[in-house]
Amino acid sequence: MPQEYEINKLAKEESWRMFRIIGELGEGFDTLADVEAAVSIYGSVRIA
Numbered sequence: 001m002p003q004e005y006e007i008n009k010l011a012k013e014e015s016w017r018m019f020r021i022i023g024e025l026g027e028g029f030d031t032l033a034d035v036e037a038a039v040s041i042y043g044s045v046r047i048a
Helices: 006-033
Strands: none
Touching: none
């Protein structure tokens, strides 16, 4: 039986993780495509 190295398992798990992240990103863009005109405000409030 051939010896399986830990690095092969890690690379396999990481590649599936990457595909899952890309899939979630695509779903997010599909969801945002249905949003009509909107305003986003970015920033922070600082009190002196």
